[in-house]
Amino acid sequence: MNTFLLEIVTPEHLVYSKQVNSLTVRGVNGELGILPGHIPLVTPLQVAPLSVKADGVTVSIAVHGGFVEVHKDKVTVLAESAELPKDIDVERAEAAKERAERRLKLQSKQDEIDHRRAELALQRAVTRIKVSTGKGQQ
Known part of the structure; x- marks a missing residue:
């Protein structure tokens, strides 16, 4: 099998x-x-x-x-x-990626919780974009 x-x-x-x-x-x-x-x-x-x-x-x-x-x-x-x-809204993922990148640029490292949230949001957005565009295959 x-x-x-x-x-x-x-x-x-x-x-x-x-x-x-x-x-x-x-x-x-x-x-x-x-x-x-x-x-x-x-x-x-x-x-x-x-x-x-x-x-x-x-x-x-x-x-x-x-x-x-x-x-x-x-x-x-x-x-x-x-x-x-097929379930991923690419435009929404692109917008989320841009928001997360902006937050990461504006934040100081002192606010670690918000920084980590922005990093995770960016990872999720990039993952969605890769999968929806067929670039997520290893």
Whole structure:
């Protein structure tokens, strides 16, 4: 068997559920490639596109934090939010990116909480743009 079940779940709904050939995610320690038969593991995810290969087609999905849980024949991505390319509003993502970049330029490092929020907003916007334009594939 050269596939495994991939489910991408957010608190609101099931975003993706399909038998896939491979998955590439960006964990906190770097990129992680998952193939059928991968050893079980759980690791936190960065805000970054993940890449899914199924039926010879590679799709990127915008994932905004969460965890990946790998079992023998099933992988679950528990994400704070996740978006398929068709669900992303590129203009809105571009506007969010510009807002975050402006906030980062204007802020002093003393306001660490706002700075971190702006950095995360920028990461989410860039991830959405990459996925929606097809540039999120590794």
